[in-house]
Amino acid sequence: MRVCLDPGHGGIDRANRGPTGYVEADGVLDIALRTRAVLQAVGIEVVMTREKDTYLSLAARTDFAAKQKADLFVSIHTDAATTPTAHGCTVFCSAHDSESRRLGEAIEQALRQAGRPSRGVRTRQLADGRDYYHVIREAKMPSVLVECAFHTNPTEEALLKTPAFRQLLAEAIANGIRAYIGPQISDLVPISLDGELLPVPGRLINSVTFAPVRALAEALGLIVIWDDKKRQVELRRR
Ligand SMILES: [Zn+2]
Structure with missing residues (x-):
């Protein structure tokens, strides 16, 4: 745009x-x-x-x-x-x-x-x-x-x-x-980690890349917890 x-x-x-x-x-x-x-x-x-x-x-x-x-x-x-x-x-x-x-x-x-x-x-x-x-x-x-x-x-x-x-x-x-x-949402954007494609791609929304946090964080070796009460994502190092 x-x-x-x-x-x-x-x-x-x-x-x-x-x-x-x-x-x-x-x-x-x-x-x-x-x-x-x-x-x-x-x-x-x-x-x-x-x-x-x-x-x-x-x-x-x-x-x-x-x-x-x-x-x-x-x-x-x-x-x-x-x-x-x-x-x-x-x-x-x-x-x-x-x-x-x-x-x-x-x-x-x-x-x-x-x-x-x-x-x-x-x-x-x-x-x-x-x-x-x-x-x-x-x-x-x-x-x-x-x-x-x-x-x-x-x-x-x-x-x-x-x-x-x-x-x-x-x-x-x-x-x-x-x-x-309105929000400018791009087509899917592949994300790779050390040369390997992650199973779930991201998307550009108003020039910021949004990626599914679980797929990305778990690939990076982090633990992902969804706190339903707080509606909040918690990331922990192993
Ligand atoms: Zn004038």
Whole structure:
């Protein structure tokens, strides 16, 4: 499973900012880098449309994801409104792709669980019915656009300026992506001991190898006791 994270804007496109100096291009890059770190730590592969303050056209972003054969596309932004009271997160998904909606719902739910006020999962369409956002319309894989908070709202701008809040957003986005993906369980993985295959293979679950403990421990000469009361495995040296 390969996730493409797309921090919005950057380079010459850095005009979107809050009333006291927050710059969307920088804020969303930081949130995306933090999201990448959380996903990579649990074995999910991540590619990023940009890792620095560089400019990319919208077409370059979706082309990159296609070339990288990404399975999911998550564009990260912060929102703006003319009314300073507008606040909360919004997750945009495709009006035509149920997987995009499912991904959007998973991320929106994770943001709510992280305590963020939410404006819900929304679609936005052109007059001809196609999805409004290029990155949702043109991505070849399920794609969503996350508006994390309003940088035009003084309270949310102040939050966005703190690393702790950007980390909270990153963890929520990563949790939503993980919930959407579900556990990644591989085919059986043979395990050998001193060149001899064990009778029972293991499995990779989110990049960690799980093996039947009795087969493995007994092959290593350990005694295996299952304590039914504690629901616990006890290993003893002989
Ligand atoms: Zn934006």
